[in-house]
Amino acid sequence: MDSSVPLVLLLLMYSSIIVEAQLKVYDLRATDLPTVILLTTDAYVTVSSGSTSLGKTSVRYNDPNPWWEEEFSYFYAEENDMLTLEVWDLDLLFDDQLGVCQRQLKVGTYQHDCFLTKGGTLHYTYTLG
Template sequence: MFISPPVTSPLSQTCTMASLSLYLGLLVLCTLALVHCDLNDGPIRVYDIRASNLKGRLLSKPDPYVKVWCGSSHGKSSILKKQANPTWPDQFNFVNILPNSVLTLQVWDDVIGPDRYMGTCSTTICPGTHTEICQLKMSTVYYTYSYSH
């Protein structure tokens, strides 16, 4: 008795190849997602940002605000009018921050025309909750951050 091999049509071969391509594509996407997501990435919260002795132009008080960066994430605080010793109500929450990223705060004075740069504070983040004190030319900036990874 002779048994003939199964007959496969070009259509069934095309469907099989399409299925294999789909599974292979999903496998590649899942692998890329795992490579992209560092399991050590974590959230950071920056809060309780305040300053003392900020100087405005001439005899006026400044209208200060803060720009905050960590990794590729960034934010901007509210502008506090006529405040030499501001406490900003804003807090910043950034996700997927890598260990040893740099947290940077810049203080600016909102003025007519280009805003006036007042100074920068930077620190390399580490796990836990930390209160930082940063000396600018004639003023001081205080802020707290919490980082977990």
């Protein structure tokens, strides 16, 4: 029976290691963002996992179909954490939120389309593993 104790300890250590996984969010692009009186959206995206901010993209000026090159990584993500992407329109006084995309993380690679409340669609890919 004593020989099973090291095996149990090894399994407990292994299970605590695989709980946390690397999250990678990439291939962010939007289509058909709204235009207001001849002014095209100056869009950017903020990315967070749970309560941790992973950062934001650069601003794509005057582009209703922007694509962002930034990739976001987070080494302490867990399955079932909430991934949140917020799409914003940069303005002089305060930025307008175009929509929020939320997804519960699962292990693997997934591509998603998110329909924004003020018009347009955000496309993105994430990998958790």
